[in-house]
Amino acid sequence: MISCRPHYLPREFSSRFFVAVYLPPQTDAGTKTALNELYMAISKQENAHPEAALLVAGDFNAGKLKSVLPHFYQHVKCATRGKKTLEHLYSTHRDTYKALPRPPFGKSDHHSILLIPAYKQKLKQEAPMTRSIKKWSDEADAKLQDCFASTDWKMFRDSSDGIEEYTTSVTGFIKKCIDDVVPTVTVRTYHNQKPWITGNIRTELKGRAAAFKERDSNPDAYQKSRYALGRTIKQAKSQYRTKIESYYTGSDARRMWQGLKTITDYKGMTM
Known part of the structure; x- marks a missing residue:
């Protein structure tokens, strides 16, 4: 071997x-x-x-x-x-x-x-997938808190005829607030992309590529960018591992099964 x-x-x-x-x-x-x-x-x-x-x-x-x-x-x-x-x-x-x-x-x-x-x-094997996600930040969280703090929640209860209508109106309002406050970004994912890849890693990759072009004139900057990328990748892997392991501490059986399939690379039976 x-x-x-x-x-x-x-x-x-x-x-x-x-x-x-x-x-x-x-x-x-x-x-x-x-x-x-x-x-x-x-x-x-x-x-x-x-x-x-x-x-x-x-x-x-x-x-x-x-x-x-x-x-x-x-x-x-x-x-x-x-x-x-x-x-x-x-x-x-x-x-x-x-x-x-x-x-x-x-x-x-x-x-x-x-x-x-x-x-x-x-x-x-397959074309890359494009999807829209919410880009959460501390600023967006603060705006949402202000929005919810100034909302008259009693209004939804008084104008509803039952629990179902009350629930629908409240969740619809919350969704509208999120759509208005939290920006939506479009991301493209490839099938050979590792699940722990994050936006921070992509930023560090761009920084390393830029430093690589200037490595002859500024080798220290290139060395620092390499170290920064390594630290970011290590941190992202640790966070992803913690996320997968957390599936076993809750009561969500679906999440637990997803974690098992991720760890074992289980693809299911093919007929």
């Missing part, structure tokens, strides 16, 4: 792990023991590097990696020795490679396999 960090790598991957495997022809007990050893080695790296891409390739003979790691995908569908598929290629993502049989090397009785990259980056 080797780890590498290519110069160019899709943003959704932090690094790549390549695992070369050979399982000799043996009894079912021996194959099971070998697969368990392979499971332990791969799981250790998955836990240590959850955002890494793993490729497991080699001669498996009678072994099947999916029996111990069911979330891996097998990409070799063609026969590699006679009518049997002994050479396998597994990865953690669907449609990573297209495998084509090729003539064997020298006097080998196994076909060689040509792997054609077929993976499509998350950035290119």
Whole structure:
């Protein structure tokens, strides 16, 4: 097993792990023991590097990696020795490679396999989403407090015929106050964007890019911008972790399930 960090790598991957495997022809007990050893080695790296891409390739003979790691995908569908598929290629993502049989090397009785990259980056899989959000600030909070403090709430109760009309009128008024006071901004999110990315990080990224252009004339400013970006990213990750962990302290089952899916990267069953 080797780890590498290519110069160019899709943003959704932090690094790549390549695992070369050979399982000799043996009894079912021996194959099971070998697969368990392979499971332990791969799981250790998955836990240590959850955002890494793993490729497991080699001669498996009678072994099947999916029996111990069911979330891996097998990409070799063609026969590699006679009518049997002994050479396998597994990865953690669907449609990573297209495998084509090729003539064997020298006097080998196994076909060689040509792997054609077929993976499509998350950035290119779907168009970015544009949505409108409220930009809250201390100034907006103060204006809302003044608005609510000067409101005659008794008026809504006196003019309502029942609890439902009373509730609708009050919530409608609150929504109108928020729309009038809190500014709305349009943000664009990409599918390969990390969930902990915030506006502060984007600001620091722009500052670092500007300092990078002037790094020859002002290297200290570039160094400070790098440190500032690192601190902001660390703080954003800590805040996001606290947010996810807070889902387990409340009584909202829906939020708790969202936290579980985020932590485990659960995508649901595909038919």
